[in-house]
Amino acid sequence: xxxxxxxxxxxxxxxxxxxxxxxxxxxxxxxxxxVFIQVNDGSCFASIQLTFDRDENAKNPDxxxxxxxxxxxLTGASVKASGKLIESPASGQAVEIKLESVEVxxxxxxxxxxxxxxxxxxFLREIAHLRPRTNLIGAAAxxxxxxxYAVHTFFQERGFQYFNAPLITASDCEGAGEMFxxxxxxxxxxxxxxxxxxxxxxxxxxAANLVDYSKDFFGKKASLTVSGQLEAETYATAxxxxxxxxxxxxxxxxxxxxxxxEFWMIEPEMAFFExxxxxxxxxEFVKYLLNWALTKCRSDLEFFDSRIQKGLxxxxxxxxxxxxxxxxxxxxxxxxxxxxxxxxxxxxxxxDLQTEHERFLTEQIYKKPVMVYDYxxxxxxxxxxxxxxxxxxxxxxxxxxxxxxxxxxSERESDYDKLSKRITELGMxxxxxxxxxxxxxxxxxxxxGFGLGFERLLRYVTGIENIRDVIPFPxxxxxxxx
Amino acid sequence: xxxxxxxxxxxxxxxxxxxxxxxxxxxxxxxxxxVFIQVNDGSCFASIQLTFDRDENAKNPDxxxxxxxxxxxLTGASVKASGKLIESPASGQAVEIKLESVEVxxxxxxxxxxxxxxxxxxFLREIAHLRPRTNLIGAAAxxxxxxxYAVHTFFQERGFQYFNAPLITASDCEGAGEMFxxxxxxxxxxxxxxxxxxxxxxxxxxAANLVDYSKDFFGKKASLTVSGQLEAETYATAxxxxxxxxxxxxxxxxxxxxxxxEFWMIEPEMAFFExxxxxxxxxEFVKYLLNWALTKCRSDLEFFDSRIQKGLxxxxxxxxxxxxxxxxxxxxxxxxxxxxxxxxxxxxxxxDLQTEHERFLTEQIYKKPVMVYDYxxxxxxxxxxxxxxxxxxxxxxxxxxxxxxxxxxSERESDYDKLSKRITELGMxxxxxxxxxxxxxxxxxxxxGFGLGFERLLRYVTGIENIRDVIPFPxxxxxxxx
Numbered sequence: 001x002x003x004x005x006x007x008x009x010x011x012x013x014x015x016x017x018x019x020x021x022x023x024x025x026x027x028x029x030x031x032x033x034x035v036f037i038q039v040n041d042g043s044c045f046a047s048i049q050l051t052f053d054r055d056e057n058a059k060n061p062d063x064x065x066x067x068x069x070x071x072x073x074l075t076g077a078s079v080k081a082s083g084k085l086i087e088s089p090a091s092g093q094a095v096e097i098k099l100e101s102v103e104v105x106x107x108x109x110x111x112x113x114x115x116x117x118x119x120x121x122x123f124l125r126e127i128a129h130l131r132p133r134t135n136l137i138g139a140a141a142x143x144x145x146x147x148x149y150a151v152h153t154f155f156q157e158r159g160f161q162y163f164n165a166p167l168i169t170a171s172d173c174e175g176a177g178e179m180f181x182x183x184x185x186x187x188x189x190x191x192x193x194x195x196x197x198x199x200x201x202x203x204x205x206x207a208a209n210l211v212d213y214s215k216d217f218f219g220k221k222a223s224l225t226v227s228g229q230l231e232a233e234t235y236a237t238a239x240x241x242x243x244x245x246x247x248x249x250x251x252x253x254x255x256x257x258x259x260x261x262e263f264w265m266i267e268p269e270m271a272f273f274e275x276x277x278x279x280x281x282x283x284e285f286v287k288y289l290l291n292w293a294l295t296k297c298r299s300d301l302e303f304f305d306s307r308i309q310k311g312l313x314x315x316x317x318x319x320x321x322x323x324x325x326x327x328x329x330x331x332x333x334x335x336x337x338x339x340x341x342x343x344x345x346x347x348x349x350x351x352d353l354q355t356e357h358e359r360f361l362t363e364q365i366y367k368k369p370v371m372v373y374d375y376x377x378x379x380x381x382x383x384x385x386x387x388x389x390x391x392x393x394x395x396x397x398x399x400x401x402x403x404x405x406x407x408x409x410s411e412r413e414s415d416y417d418k419l420s421k422r423i424t425e426l427g428m429x430x431x432x433x434x435x436x437x438x439x440x441x442x443x444x445x446x447x448x449g450f451g452l453g454f455e456r457l458l459r460y461v462t463g464i465e466n467i468r469d470v471i472p473f474p475x476x477x478x479x480x481x482x
Numbered sequence: 483x484x485x486x487x488x489x490x491x492x493x494x495x496x497x498x499x500x501x502x503x504x505x506x507x508x509x510x511x512x513x514x515x516x517v518f519i520q521v522n523d524g525s526c527f528a529s530i531q532l533t534f535d536r537d538e539n540a541k542n543p544d545x546x547x548x549x550x551x552x553x554x555x556l557t558g559a560s561v562k563a564s565g566k567l568i569e570s571p572a573s574g575q576a577v578e579i580k581l582e583s584v585e586v587x588x589x590x591x592x593x594x595x596x597x598x599x600x601x602x603x604x605f606l607r608e609i610a611h612l613r614p615r616t617n618l619i620g621a622a623a624x625x626x627x628x629x630x631y632a633v634h635t636f637f638q639e640r641g642f643q644y645f646n647a648p649l650i651t652a653s654d655c656e657g658a659g660e661m662f663x664x665x666x667x668x669x670x671x672x673x674x675x676x677x678x679x680x681x682x683x684x685x686x687x688x689a690a691n692l693v694d695y696s697k698d699f700f701g702k703k704a705s706l707t708v709s710g711q712l713e714a715e716t717y718a719t720a721x722x723x724x725x726x727x728x729x730x731x732x733x734x735x736x737x738x739x740x741x742x743x744e745f746w747m748i749e750p751e752m753a754f755f756e757x758x759x760x761x762x763x764x765x766e767f768v769k770y771l772l773n774w775a776l777t778k779c780r781s782d783l784e785f786f787d788s789r790i791q792k793g794l795x796x797x798x799x800x801x802x803x804x805x806x807x808x809x810x811x812x813x814x815x816x817x818x819x820x821x822x823x824x825x826x827x828x829x830x831x832x833x834d835l836q837t838e839h840e841r842f843l844t845e846q847i848y849k850k851p852v853m854v855y856d857y858x859x860x861x862x863x864x865x866x867x868x869x870x871x872x873x874x875x876x877x878x879x880x881x882x883x884x885x886x887x888x889x890x891x892s893e894r895e896s897d898y899d900k901l902s903k904r905i906t907e908l909g910m911x912x913x914x915x916x917x918x919x920x921x922x923x924x925x926x927x928x929x930x931g932f933g934l935g936f937e938r939l940l941r942y943v944t945g946i947e948n949i950r951d952v953i954p955f956p957x958x959x960x961x962x963x964x
Contacts, residue, residue: 001928002752002759005641005722022754024720024925041753042721043641078925106896106926113924129713129917130924132720141721145643152634159487159525161627166955167649167729168662168744170962180650180699181669182662182706184733187693211669217662217733217743218962224664231611231955231964238614239524239623240487240505247649247729251666251699261699262650270484271523272504277484414588435611435964442595442612443506443560444588446483473648473713480652480700482713482917 007044014087014095025077045299049096050081069102076108139300140470150292155243163235163242165228170220178251179223185216224249229267236269237439243268253477257466262475269449275394275411278448279371282398282407283324290320293461309463322368329375352379358404370399382422384410403460409450416440489526496569496577507559527781531578532563551584558590621782622952632774637725645717645724647710652702660733661705667698706731711749712918718751719921725750735959739948744957751931757876757893760930761853764880764889765806772802775943791945804850811857834861840886852881864904866892885942891932898922
């Protein structure tokens with residue numbers, strides 16, 4: 001039965017050959033003599049049109065059966081249809097199928113939720129199991145798949161090894177705090193409703209109801225990872241160049257269009273790369289992804305350009321051909337301070353850049369992507385390489401128009417003593433990082449990496465506003481359906 | 483600094499050009515006049531040899547510095563080395579570098595755990611952060627990366643869309659039971675040591691200490707997924723052909739060389755594919771992966787062939803060129819019953835095939851891969867398409883020599899009434915599957931899919947016995963280090 005995909009049929013010569021398609025009916029128009037049916041199989045944005053001329057088929061012995069099938073065809077029905085592939089007189093489509101036989105495989109009643117009319121994205125999220133059958137979510141899903149393959153191809157072509165960081169972890173190395181706990185303890189047997197309130201009056205000794213993690217699956221407290229970077233460093237300092245591309249979790253109580261509790265991250269990590277090399281490859285990576293989208297996802301992109309974000313294709317094309325600006329944080333802050341009257345949060349040296357600052361830099365000042373580097377150490381992570389000035393670290397953020405920060409990266413501190421001192425300064429314990437420190441103890445090397453949130457990239461290349469629409473089944477506070 | 487990879491240098495012409503390499507020292511041999519240093523950068527199995535002739539360099543003004551660097555070079559040190567690329571007189575390597583300058587970037591002391599000697603795999607697991615620097619784990623890691631890219635390329639070339647199933651789920655649709663719970667409830671505040679023991683004497687009303695999940699992050703009990711299949715079906719019945727490739731979890735208390743608590747699964751799902759199409763593509767997939775391994779991972783594979791499993795390359799080559807046998811379960815069981823004297827567990831119609839049965843079929847009877855199909859419905863999942871005989875379902879397992887079951891798949895039940903009846907028969911509730919049932923309610927189509935455990939594939943193509951050595955940081959009961 002294995003069907004030919006409609007995307008392949010649509011680019012075939014209309015030479016009258018016999019073709020059979022399988023798909024779902026998007027629309028049916030039934031006039032006196034003519035029936036037009038649009039069939040989509042999800043392989044591409046476009047549907048293929050089936051046309052049936054009753055006059056021509058007046059003596060077709062199978063006519064009664066075909067008419068019976070037509071009666072069963074409503075929006076959403078699945079069909080198998082055969083006929084001759086011919087040139088289409090209609091505009092916007094090169095070919096169509098002159099229908100000879102059609103069979104309804106599965107009907108869809110008038111209660112089918114995706115009738116031909118506009119639906120709000122909020123409604124579509126409630127039927128996330130059916131929404132990929134819409135233009136919007138179908139296109140987003142294909143873009144997601146294409147961009148994922150672009151990510152793999154970019155790195156594989158450049159000698160990177162794909163590295164799978166562990167998802168369940170007993171270390172809390174980034175100190176992010178907001179982690180999901182993973183357990184097989186029976187909460188029903190160790191928990192009582194109301195004990196939380198009751199515990200407020202308890203004496204401290206009784207309140208110290210420590211959980212006996214020796215009985216838990218891993219014999220200790222375990223959580224879902226917030227980043228695979230530290231583990232990726234262990235492989236980068238053995239295999240040279242690696243990249244992660246996998247799920248990451250954040251138990252942050254943020255119900256916004258920009259946050260998910262479960263999302264996919266891309267984290268390349270490269271031995272013998274200094275910050276300049278890191279910036280070079282980050283720039284090359286972004287351009288590669290945009291070029292891939294522009295060439296391999298064209299019809300989906302045209303939909304986004306016309307229906308979601310006007311000018312999207314022009315914007316992406318511009319960025320794909322720009323040389324990214326590179327500016328030290330200190331200089332960027334000076335430029336922002338000169339425009340502080342325009343900002344809700346005033347910029348000053350030492351501040352963490354807000355999205356309004358980032359967008360101003362890339363949209364107003366440079367009018368192209370900007371890589372800001374050498375940030376104050378206080379606002380960046382402990383593992384970043386310290387500059388000789390004692391104040392800044394070799395961090396870089398890649399800012400793009402329309403979105404602000406797309407990528408965050410750094411050269412990593414490779415000096416055992418400096419790293420150890422910084423960990424202690426921050427009130428953490430060096431011994432908790434014993435394996436991370438080992439990388440600085442045995443054959444340490446300069447190395448760098450960066451992180452890109454896959455869904456943020458997808459918002460950027462599709463123009464889709466809400467991050468929940470670029471992932472199949474979004475997870476967020478109080479949201480875990482399907 | 484961005485270096486040229488050693489894998490690229492090793493296939494270059496030895497034309498005396500200047501090259502610079504960055505990597506880690508595997509060995510150093512220092513004789514009277516000659517120094518030989520093997521440097522590996524993880525980009526490929528082989529190291530590159532640096533040679534230094536003291537006689538030739540007697541008048542080199544930099545000699546003292548070079549000698550000082552040599553003193554610092556022990557196994558595990560990281561170096562930057564430059565010289566001329568020349569033909570190597572040594573056997574087993576085409577080129578070597580006539581050393582002109584060398585700089586130690588990071589020393590490794592004599593306490594470096596990976597001194598030049600054999601290490602047990604058990605020891606290496608204790609230093610999982612350093613073990614990719616060994617031949618064995620380095621090769622396994624490169625194979626893993628290559629096989630992952632082969633998976634993506636196979637599906638992308640065939641019009642499949644990559645689909646990311648959710649990891650955190652509130653449904654327990656497979657009924658697998660052994661799931662990890664995901665929570666942000668504070669276990670310290672709802673749990674007391676000893677309450678489990680104490681609860682045994684409690685009256686049932688008091689024992690019903692129900693957890694108030696409205697206070698949990700998702701507002702309900704949530705777990706880590708055991709399979710993305712049901713969600714993949716929602717996308718297959720919209721986009722046509724999809725595949726998952728992501729982490730999956732099983733909280734099974736199995737401490738064996740074949741089980742992990744966290745592993746990666748590949749689950750393609752295809753609309754308009756019947757069981758025969760499913761078998762066709764499963765066979766094509768396995769052969770494609772083996773051919774990829776045989777051609778693109780040759781040097782790593784040669785290591786496995788010579789050190790881990792003699793004859794591995796021959797075995798894989800044979801399978802890659804075999805037509806897989808296809809035999810109904812009923813016939814397979816007859817063949818097994820005729821050999822019941824050889825089995826610990828006697829085969830009979832209705833039994834779930836044991837690994838000993840599977841291996842006997844593929845190794846002794848057919849001497850090539852075998853696809854057994856049409857299994858008794860009692861031993862297979864509820865969603866599999868029911869055969870007209872009322873006894874069997876359209877399931878298929880792909881069995882390969884040396885390992886037994888590699889792939890399990892089926893055509894899915896697409897008939898609403900039959901599926902609904904089966905769910906009820908099994909004591910489950912149809913309403914819990916409302917969204918899954920919707921796929922049968924609106925435009926249902928024949929569809930099929932299968933699952934392949936990525937680490938099982940890796941054990942198969944590398945010959946590595948213990949599954950913990952084909953994943954960077956294995957998770958298993960009481961094991962969650964790094």
